[in-house]
Amino acid sequence: MRQKNCLTLADVKIVAAACESEALKQGWAVSIAIADDGGHLLWLQRLDNAPLTSMDIATGKARTSALGRRPSKFYEEVVNGGRNAFLTIPGGLTMLEGGEPIMIEGECAGAVGVSGVKSAEDAQLARHGISALIESLKR
Secondary structure: OOOOOOOOOOHHHHHHHHHHHHHHHHHHEEEEEEEOOOOEEEEEEEEEOOOOOHHHHHHHHHHHHHHHHHOOOHHHHHHHOOOOHHHHHHOOOOOOOOOEEEEEOEEEEEEEEOOOOOOOHHHHHHHHHHHHHHHHOOO
């Protein structure tokens, strides 16, 4: 039987704390969502003054990235490239930049979705949180 890496609550807290710390440092009011590899929500937090809609958007970005095993920006680019039929795919995916997969040993263990500032900044925060986890696993 095959074995795979799974996120623990401790892992999720490392990612969330790093995302939150960087967001506060930048003065960005965001929501942070972390999902397992099946897109199921493990963590959701909305920083003070983050838009209410950012919670749903961050969750959708995390789910999309986890299920697709790639940054959610990929799907945004597909649609922006003119493939509008892609909007009809099932699963209610959120095709906006800001979701990043958590890749461990070449496999997706989950994903982070951030929403509340510019999409590239959302993605920057998500990658920052993932980097903190990767660094902690090296210790």
